Amino acid sequence: MxxxxxxxxxxxxxxxxxxxxxxxxxxxxxxxxxxxxxxxxxxxxxxxxxxxxxxxxxxxxxxxxxxxxxxxxxxxxxxxxxxxxxxxxxxxxxxxxxxxxxxxxxxxxxxxxxxxxxxxxxxxxxxxxxxxxxxxxxxxxxxxxxxxxxxxxxxxxxxxxxxxxxxxxxxxxxxxxxxxxxxxxxxxxxxxxxxxxxxxxxxxxxxxxxxxxxxxxxxxxxxxxxxxxxxxxxxxxxxxxxxxxxxxxxxxxxxxxxxxxxxxxxxxGNAPFVVTSSADVTAAVEGAMVAKFRNGGQACTAANRFYVHADVVEEFTARLGAAVEKLRVGPAEQGSDIGPLISEKAYATVTGLVDDAVAAGAVIAHRAEVPTTEGYFYAPTVLTGVPADSPLLREEIFGPVAPIVVWNETEELLAAVNDTEFGLAAYVYGEMGEALHVAERIDAGMVGVNRGLVSDPSAPFGGVKQxxxxxxxxxxxxxxxxxxxxxxxxx
CATH class of the missing domain: 3.40.605.10 (Aldehyde Dehydrogenase; Chain A, domain 1)
Known part of the structure; x- marks a missing residue:
C-alpha cells in the first residue's frame, strides 16, 4: 500500500x-x-x-x-x-x-x-x-x-x-x-x-x-x-x-x-489468494496488500480467502501481519491508507462475520489501529485458524479482513478454492510453472499470476458461474x- x-x-x-x-x-x-x-x-x-x-x-x-x-x-x-x-x-x-x-x-x-x-x-x-x-x-x-x-x-x-x-x-x-x-x-x-x-x-x-x-x-x-x-x-x-x-x-x-x-x-466475487510453497513470499505479501486492501477491501475483485501452503504460512502470516499493522486508518484528508466502510450496515456486516469466525475458533493474529472517529472505520485484520466451514470463507466480506487457511495438497486446495457459486477473480503466487498450473484450474474469469491486480481497460473483465x-x-x-x-x- x-x-x-x-x-x-x-x-x-x-x-x-x-x-x-x-x-x-x-x-x-x-x-x-x-x-x-x-x-x-x-x-x-x-x-x-x-x-x-x-x-x-x-x-x-x-x-x-x-x-x-x-x-x-x-x-x-x-x-x-x-x-x-x-x-x-x-x-x-x-x-x-x-x-x-x-x-x-x-x-x-x-x-x-x-x-x-x-x-x-x-x-x-x-x-x-x-x-x-x-x-x-x-x-x-x-x-x-x-x-x-x-x-x-x-x-x-x-x-x-x-x-x-x-x-x-x-x-x-x-x-x-x-x-x-x-x-x-x-x-x-x-x-x-x-x-x-x-x-x-x-x-x-x-x-x-x-x-x-x-x-x-x-x-x-x-x-x-x-x-x-x-x-x-x-x-x-x-x-x-x-x-x-x-x-x-x-x-x-x-x-x-x-x-x-x-x-x-x-x-x-469470492476471490481466493493462493500462495504456493514455491512463492516469493515478499512479492506475495506485496500483492496481497493490493489485492485485499485496495479501497479497504470493498471491491468485487478483492482477495477474500487466503490459501497459504504450510511450508510458507508462518513467514507469510508474519510479514502480512506486520504490513497490516503499519496501515494508517482514517479520513482521506489525513493522508490515510485505509478509509471507512461505506455505511453503518456494511460495518455491521463485516463485524458480524469476524465475530462469528472468532467465536468458532478463528484467531485475530494481527490488526491495525483505528482512530477514535465518528466514521465507519473497521480495523484491517488478519485471521488465522479459520474453520473450513466459516461464512467468512463463503461470503463476500467487502471489508479489510484477511482470513488465512493452510493447505498441503494441490487437489485439496483446488477443491476448496472452487467450492463456491462465485468465479470472478483469483490470485496465485508461485514459481511460474506451478502458478500457471494452479491458475488454469481455478474457476474464475480472471486470475492474477504473481500480481495482485487484474483490472485493465485492455483486458476482458468479467466472471464465470454466478x-x-x-x-x-x-x-x-x-x-x-x-x-x-x-x-x-x-x-
Missing part, C-alpha cells in the same frame, strides 16, 4: 458547480428530481455533504425519451468523430484529476491514493474505446454453395441502461459509458445513491467535451428498483449493463427475460454494445 502524503483538497466550488440539487440530466438539461432531494453522507464523518436530485420513474422515462431521440444522429456519426469526443473526455478527466479524486474521497471515503488511481483508471476507458471506435470489425466472402456473398457487419444495440455501484463511482461509470458511446449507443445511467456526485461530475465533463445532448442521461435517486424496472419494461431500451450484487443481478435477469433484453452482468455474464474492457467490452448483422448478397 502506498500512503498519500498530499492533503485532500476538496473544492467547495467544484461541488457547488455540480448543482446536485438539479442532478437529473435529461436531454442536455439538468433539472430537479420529481421526488425532491436525498442526502449524500461522508462515511468518514457521517456528515451530510450534499442534497442530490431524487429521480423517479417519470424521470427515468424522460431519460429514455431523450436517449431514443438522440440515438439516430449519434449512431450515424463517423466513428472518428465519436473517437475524438471520447479522447476529449479523457483529457478533461485528467485535467480535473485532483477535484475528482477529492469528490470520490468525500462521498466514498477511500484514500486519496486510491481515489487518484481510480480517476486515472476511469479516464483510460475513454482512451481505449476512442481507439476501438475506429477499428472496424466485419467479414466478407463467398458462401460455400456459391452464387452469393456474405457480408457481416455490426450495429449499435440501441438505448443502453447502465446501473453502477458505489465502490468505484468513476470507473464503473466510464467502463460502461465509453464502450456504449464508441459503439454508437446512447445511454441512461443510474448511479448508486451512496455515491452519485462523481457520476454527475463525469456527465458534466462529457457535455463539456462536446458530446451531443441526449446521448448521456443520468437519473440519480433512491428508488433504484423503480427506475431500473421502468427502463427494463420500456421497448426502446435494448441493453442493460449492471454491476452489483449477485442477488440483485438475479432479479434484473428475470426482468430482462420478459423482453429478452441484451444483458451484461458483473456480479459478486459472478456474471459478459465482459467489460478490451474489444469484448465494445462488442457487448453491438448487434451482429449479416447480408446475403446475390452475386
Amino acid at each position: 502506498t500512503t498519500s502524503t498530499q492533503p485532500m483538497n476538496t473544492q467547495p466550488s467544484y461541488l457547488e458547480a455540480l448543482e446536485p440539487g438539479s442532478g437529473v440530466l435529461v436531454g442536455g438539461r439538468w433539472r430537479p428530481g420529481a421526488a425532491g432531494v436525498f442526502t449524500v453522507e461522508n462515511p468518514a464523518t457521517r456528515e451530510h455533504v450534499a442534497a442530490v436530485a431524487d429521480g423517479t420513474t417519470e424521470d427515468a422515462t424522460a431519460a429514455v425519451d431523450a436517449a431514443a431521440e438522440a440515438l439516430p444522429a449519434w449512431s450515424a456519426l463517423p466513428p472518428r468523430t465519436r473517437s475524438d469526443l471520447l479522447s476529449r473526455v479523457r483529457e478533461l478527466m485528467l485535467r480535473d484529476v485532483d477535484d475528482l479524486a477529492a469528490l470520490i474521497a468525500l462521498e466514498n471515503g477511500k484514500s486519496l491514493t486510491d481515489a487518484r488511481g481510480e480517476v486515472a483508471y476511469a479516464a483510460e476507458f475513454f482512451r481505449w474505446y476512442a481507439e476501438e471506435a475506429v477499428r472496424p470489425h466485419g467479414d466478407f466472402g463467398p458462401s460455400p454453395a456459391g452464387g452469393t456473398r456474405t457480408i457481416v457487419t455490426h450495429k449499435p444495440v440501441g438505448v443502453a441502461a447502465l446501473v453502477t455501484p458505489w465502490n468505484f463511482p468513476a470507473a464503473m461509470a466510464t467502463r460502461k459509458i465509453a464502450p456504449a458511446l464508441a459503439a454508437g449507443c446512447t445511454v441512461v445511467l443510474k448511479p448508486a445513491a451512496e455515491t452519485p456526485l462523481t457520476a454527475l461530475a463525469v456527465a458534466r465533463l462529457i457535455a463539456e467535451a462536446g458530446v451531443p445532448d441526449g446521448v448521456v442521461n443520468v437519473v440519480p435517486g433512491r428508488d433504484a428498483a423503480g427506475i431500473v424496472s421502468t427502463w427494463l419494461t420500456d421497448q426502446r431500451v435494448r441493453k442493460i449493463s449492471f454491476t452489483g450484487s449477485t442477488g440483485v443481478g438475479r432479479i434484473l435477469l428475470r426482468q430482462a427475460a420478459d423482453r429478452v433484453v441484451n444483458t451484461s452482468m458483473e456480479l459478486g 459472478s456474471g455474464i459478459g465482459r467489460e474492457g478490451a474489444r469484448a467490452g465494445l462488442e457487448e454494445y453491438l448487434e451482429t448483422q449479416y447480408l446475403s448478397v446475390a452475386w
Whole structure:
C-alpha cells in the first residue's frame, strides 16, 4: 500500500458547480428530481455533504425519451468523430484529476491514493474505446454453395441502461459509458445513491467535451428498483449493463427475460489468494496488500480467502501481519491508507462475520489501529485458524479482513478454492510453472499470476458461474454494445 502524503483538497466550488440539487440530466438539461432531494453522507464523518436530485420513474422515462431521440444522429456519426469526443473526455478527466479524486474521497471515503488511481483508471476507458471506435470489425466472402456473398457487419444495440455501484463511482461509470458511446449507443445511467456526485461530475465533463445532448442521461435517486424496472419494461431500451450484487443481478435477469433484453452482468466475487510453497513470499505479501486492501477491501475483485501452503504460512502470516499493522486508518484528508466502510450496515456486516469466525475458533493474529472517529472505520485484520466451514470463507466480506487457511495438497486446495457459486477473480503466487498450473484450474474469469491486480481497460473483465455474464474492457467490452448483422448478397 502506498500512503498519500498530499492533503485532500476538496473544492467547495467544484461541488457547488455540480448543482446536485438539479442532478437529473435529461436531454442536455439538468433539472430537479420529481421526488425532491436525498442526502449524500461522508462515511468518514457521517456528515451530510450534499442534497442530490431524487429521480423517479417519470424521470427515468424522460431519460429514455431523450436517449431514443438522440440515438439516430449519434449512431450515424463517423466513428472518428465519436473517437475524438471520447479522447476529449479523457483529457478533461485528467485535467480535473485532483477535484475528482477529492469528490470520490468525500462521498466514498477511500484514500486519496486510491481515489487518484481510480480517476486515472476511469479516464483510460475513454482512451481505449476512442481507439476501438475506429477499428472496424466485419467479414466478407463467398458462401460455400456459391452464387452469393456474405457480408457481416455490426450495429449499435440501441438505448443502453447502465446501473453502477458505489465502490468505484468513476470507473464503473466510464467502463460502461465509453464502450456504449464508441459503439454508437446512447445511454441512461443510474448511479448508486451512496455515491452519485462523481457520476454527475463525469456527465458534466462529457457535455463539456462536446458530446451531443441526449446521448448521456443520468437519473440519480433512491428508488433504484423503480427506475431500473421502468427502463427494463420500456421497448426502446435494448441493453442493460449492471454491476452489483449477485442477488440483485438475479432479479434484473428475470426482468430482462420478459423482453429478452441484451444483458451484461458483473456480479459478486469470492476471490481466493493462493500462495504456493514455491512463492516469493515478499512479492506475495506485496500483492496481497493490493489485492485485499485496495479501497479497504470493498471491491468485487478483492482477495477474500487466503490459501497459504504450510511450508510458507508462518513467514507469510508474519510479514502480512506486520504490513497490516503499519496501515494508517482514517479520513482521506489525513493522508490515510485505509478509509471507512461505506455505511453503518456494511460495518455491521463485516463485524458480524469476524465475530462469528472468532467465536468458532478463528484467531485475530494481527490488526491495525483505528482512530477514535465518528466514521465507519473497521480495523484491517488478519485471521488465522479459520474453520473450513466459516461464512467468512463463503461470503463476500467487502471489508479489510484477511482470513488465512493452510493447505498441503494441490487437489485439496483446488477443491476448496472452487467450492463456491462465485468465479470472478483469483490470485496465485508461485514459481511460474506451478502458478500457471494452479491458475488454469481455478474457476474464475480472471486470475492474477504473481500480481495482485487484474483490472485493465485492455483486458476482458468479467466472471464465470454466478459472478456474471459478459465482459467489460478490451474489444469484448465494445462488442457487448453491438448487434451482429449479416447480408446475403446475390452475386
